[in-house]
Amino acid sequence: MSTSILTVESSTKALAARLADYLELTKPRIVLLELIVASAAACLAAPHTLDMRVLLFALAGTGLVAASASIANQWWERANDARMPRTADRPLPAGRIASGEAVMLSVLTLLAGMALLIWQVNMLTAVLGLVSWILYVLVYTPLKTRSPLNTTVGAVAGAIPILMGWTATGTPLGLTAWTLAGVLFLWQFPHFMAIAWIYREDYAAAGHRMLTVVDPTGMRAGAQAVLGAAALIPVSLIPAVVPTSGSPLLYLTWTLALGAILLGLSIRFAIFRDNQSARFLLRASLIYLPSWLAMLLVVTL
Ligand code: HEM
Numbered sequence: 001m002s003t004s005i006l007t008v009e010s011s012t013k014a015l016a017a018r019l020a021d022y023l024e025l026t027k028p029r030i031v032l033l034e035l036i037v038a039s040a041a042a043c044l045a046a047p048h049t050l051d052m053r054v055l056l057f058a059l060a061g062t063g064l065v066a067a068s069a070s071i072a073n074q075w076w077e078r079a080n081d082a083r084m085p086r087t088a089d090r091p092l093p094a095g096r097i098a099s100g101e102a103v104m105l106s107v108l109t110l111l112a113g114m115a116l117l118i119w120q121v122n123m124l125t126a127v128l129g130l131v132s133w134i135l136y137v138l139v140y141t142p143l144k145t146r147s148p149l150n151t152t153v154g155a156v157a158g159a160i161p162i163l164m165g166w167t168a169t170g171t172p173l174g175l176t177a178w179t180l181a182g183v184l185f186l187w188q189f190p191h192f193m194a195i196a197w198i199y200r201e202d203y204a205a206a207g208h209r210m211l212t213v214v215d216p217t218g219m220r221a222g223a224q225a226v227l228g229a230a231a232l233i234p235v236s237l238i239p240a241v242v243p244t245s246g247s248p249l250l251y252l253t254w255t256l257a258l259g260a261i262l263l264g265l266s267i268r269f270a271i272f273r274d275n276q277s278a279r280f281l282l283r284a285s286l287i288y289l290p291s292w293l294a295m296l297l298v299v300t301l
């Protein structure tokens with residue numbers, strides 16, 4: 001009796017561990033933030049006519065395609081990931097998930113996501129999903145070991161899901177949609193340059209040509225963080241001149257304050273180039289996006 005309870009308990013634990021490994025393969029925190037920004041874009045595109053059914057299909061489809069891309073990225077990088085302490089315990093390098101299983105999961109999630117986007121959302125959103133997948137998996141991933149330009153390509157891939165939230169509603173891409181994508185694109189420079197500094201030794205050990213590897217002084221990474229954060233301010237303020245139902249002044253003040261904090265922390269990082277200022281910048285970057293979008297929603301809805 002007690003043996004069978006123990007057997008059930010241990011197989012439940014093994015199943016839970018397996019599911020946790022599958023989840024880890026999808027980079028769930030990045031996918032979650034992408035889905036938050038895509039949802040906000042859908043609300044902004046169709047503030048009073050949002051079809052919840054389409055939104056849910058769009059989020060499921062985008063989430064599956066993004067998950068597939070992350071699985072494919074981790075499959076491709078399994079040997080390099082084994083060389084970095086940050087990634088060595090991922091399911092593939094640690095040997096908890098077999099290579100063939102990961103490939104199958106990536107294919108299945110890509111097909112399921114594309115099917116949802118094509119048949120339940122619309123073709124433009126599906127095409128954007130596929131473009132983002134191709135850029136992330138087939139261009140960004142191999143470019144990581146070749147050129148620091150990889151970050152710019154990764155930033156384009158990372159900015160596409162916000163457009164997918166917009167196009168899912170059937171609203172044509174206009175100034176506000178491109179502004180959202182522009183903010184997400186530029187935001188990734190301070191976000192990633194901080195990370196590239198914190199993990200510079202990992203990246204060097206794995207043979208990744210990140211900016212902090214080709215320029216270990218951190219001057220170029222600092223400059224790119226500052227340039228990205230500086231360009232973010234005017235771009236993020238564009239919605240203040242687009243007519244909305246709420247107060248443009250409130251939006252302007254809030255977004256300017258957020259932009260100034262991110263720029264200030266980027267400048268601090270560029271000057272000191274130490275782990276503490278990089279960690280501050282990384283944390284601020286993760287707070288920036290939801291805080292900015294929340295205010296944009298408040299003044300629009
Ligand atoms: C060039 C583009 C990007 C690169 C190279 C990049 C890279 C990374 C890396 C390596 C981490 C792990 C940091 C750590 O373990 O301390 C991270 C964290 C994170 N990133 Fe990015 N990222 C990029 C764009 C994005 C985008 C577009 C989003 C979502 C909108 C995003 C959301 C997040 C979140 C939520 C975290 C914290 C949670 C976690 O560590 O998984 N990133 N990023």
Ligand SMILES: CC(C)=CCC/C(C)=C/CC/C(C)=C/COP(=O)(O)OP(=O)(O)O
Pocket residue numbers: 030034062065066069070073129132133136140154155157158161
């Ligand atoms: C719809 C769709 C396909 C969306 C894709 C969105 C997406 C996953 C963007 C990724 C952004 C990015 C470059 C992350 C870092 O990967 P990394 O390989 O540098 O991170 P790692 O070192 O932690 O593996």
